[in-house]
Amino acid sequence: MIHKHTGIVILGAGVAGLTSAIALHQKGFSKITIYERRETATTLGAGLVLWANASKILHKLNLLSEVAKLAGEIYEMQRWTQKGTHLGTIDVQDINKGIGSKSYAISRFDFQQILLKKIAELHIPIRYSHSVLDLVTQETSVTVIFENQASVNASILIGADGRMNSIARKYVNRENTPVYQNFVNWIGIIESEQPIFTEHHVLDFWGCGERFGIVPITKYKGYWAGGKSLPRNSPLKQKNNKTELLKIFSSWSPKIKQVIEGTKEQDIRYLEVFDHHPISNWFRNNVCLIGDSAHAALPTSGQGACQAIEDAWHLAAQLSSAHTLEKAFSQFQKIRFPKTTAITMAGRELGHSLFNPDPEWCQQRNENAMHADNRITSQNIAQLWSKDLPQ
Numbered sequence: 257m258i259h260k261h262t263g264i265v266i267l268g269a270g271v272a273g274l275t276s277a278i279a280l281h282q283k284g285f286s287k288i289t290i291y292e293r294r295e296t297a298t299t300l301g302a303g304l305v306l307w308a309n310a311s312k313i314l315h316k317l318n319l320l321s322e323v324a325k326l327a328g329e330i331y332e333m334q335r336w337t338q339k340g341t342h343l344g345t346i347d348v349q350d351i352n353k354g355i356g357s358k359s360y361a362i363s364r365f366d367f368q369q370i371l372l373k374k375i376a377e378l379h380i381p382i383r384y385s386h387s388v389l390d391l392v393t394q395e396t397s398v399t400v401i402f403e404n405q406a407s408v409n410a411s412i413l414i415g416a417d418g419r420m421n422s423i424a425r426k427y428v429n430r431e432n433t434p435v436y437q438n439f440v441n442w443i444g445i446i447e448s449e450q451p452i453f454t455e456h457h458v459l460d461f462w463g464c465g466e467r468f469g470i471v472p473i474t475k476y477k478g479y480w481a482g483g484k485s486l487p488r489n490s491p492l493k494q495k496n497n498k499t500e501l502l503k504i505f506s507s508w509s510p511k512i513k514q515v516i517e518g519t520k521e522q523d524i525r526y527l528e529v530f531d532h533h534p535i536s537n538w539f540r541n542n543v544c545l546i547g548d549s550a551h552a553a554l555p556t557s558g559q560g561a562c563q564a565i566e567d568a569w570h571l572a573a574q575l576s577s578a579h580t581l582e583k584a585f586s587q588f589q590k591i592r593f594p595k596t597t598a599i600t601m602a603g604r605e606l607g608h609s610l611f612n613p614d615p616e617w618c619q620q621r622n623e624n625a626m627h628a629d630n631r632i633t634s635q636n637i638a639q640l641w642s643k644d645l646p647q
């Protein structure tokens with residue numbers, strides 16, 4: 257068995273790094289340290305949906321009651337064209353029933369605070385301002401070299417350093433090339449003094465090569481994402497976000513105009529969107545990848561953070577039960593690869609469909625959506641997302 261006092265180093269204090277530290281602690285591991293390149297705990301991003309598969313794990317990690325206090329439950333997802341034709345509604349409660357838990361929308365800041373509070377209660381140290389430069393294999397460990405000249409030896413190293421420039425992925429996979437998927441997202445979060453959201457109902461508007469989604473957290477608070485098919489380094493990157501968004505989306509639903517106008521410019525971010533081609537090998541020596549560094553999926557999958565949370569659970573379970581590190585890592589990869597690959601591919605399929613700028617294609621896509629049997633859509637989603645979850 258792997259000794260519970262083995263030194264475990266986690267690279268990255270994102271969703272994957274923080275939840276895996278909590279899951280490992282719950283399994284009895286006592287020497288866990290997280291290293292994070294940022295100077296303090298900062299959240300980039302607006303909000304996220306913790307779908308029922310993730311909330312099931314959060315319940316196991318004793319985090320769900322805190323999430324439920326600050327989050328809003330999601331009951332359904334309505335799809336509309338930009339001109340206001342209803343394309344159908346996905347019943348999220350059906351998905352929830354299929355999985356056996358609830359789905360919650362939460363601001364990234366709130367979710368990060370919940371994770372950080374738990375990490376502090378468990379006395380797990382986070383060393384900020386430690387940007388990893390390189391990993392060097394030793395006989396029975398790996399040495400982590402940081403930009404600030406520090407270094408540390410790890411018997412087990414968990415690479416949770418994200419999708420764009422993961423040093424752990426470079427070490428395991430010998431290269432790390434995120435794939436630009438030809439669209440950008442503007443994301444924003446808004447809190448208003450007046451009620452502006454219909455609780456529990458996600459609104460998803462489809463244009464042609466453009467999309468706008470609105471996720472309520474409460475009546476007063478919610479987040480949104482506007483997407484557009486664009487090459488990298490488009491001139492729009494340098495422009496005022498609000499002005500550009502209003503140019504593109506203000507003729508769509510009045511709700512969209514209202515949320516863009518109500519969001520402060522500093523609460524809007526422009527993101528070029530990348531994912532990763534799946535790689536089937538997630539570990540090398542005593543280094544194992546989790547979260548986005550192992551399998552970054554597009555936001556159109558809706559599952560990036562949820563899958564990071566599932567990874568945390570499964571990796572901790574394998575490390576606490578397997579006889580050797582290699583068995584733990586290979587079993588972890590065996591369980592997680594098929595599900596995360598299916599989710600990455602589903603995210604790409606929806607992304608390519610939503611951001612395809614060909615009008616004929618868009619019309620056909622909308623007709624297909626209008627005639628789809630969304631009970632079957634919900635069943636299919638529940639079937640994929642519930643795969644390999646703990647009872």
Ligand SMILES: Cc1cc2nc3c(=O)[nH]c(=O)nc-3n(C[C@H](O)[C@H](O)[C@H](O)COP(=O)(O)OP(=O)(O)OC[C@H]3O[C@@H](n4cnc5c(N)ncnc54)[C@H](O)[C@@H]3O)c2cc1C
Nearest residue numbers: 268270271272293304305388417418547548559560561562
């Ligand atoms: C617009 C948008 C919307 C999304 N919506 C959802 C959603 O609704 N539901 C959902 O489940 N997912 C969603 N996601 C995906 C989700 O945000 C990610 O998949 C998830 O955050 C991955 O977590 P992670 O911990 O693996 O990576 P990250 O959150 O990127 O964390 C990586 C951490 O590692 C640190 N780091 C990086 N390099 C180094 C280094 N060299 N040294 C030390 N530290 C380092 C970073 O600073 C960071 O703190 C969305 C993503 C986007 C872009």
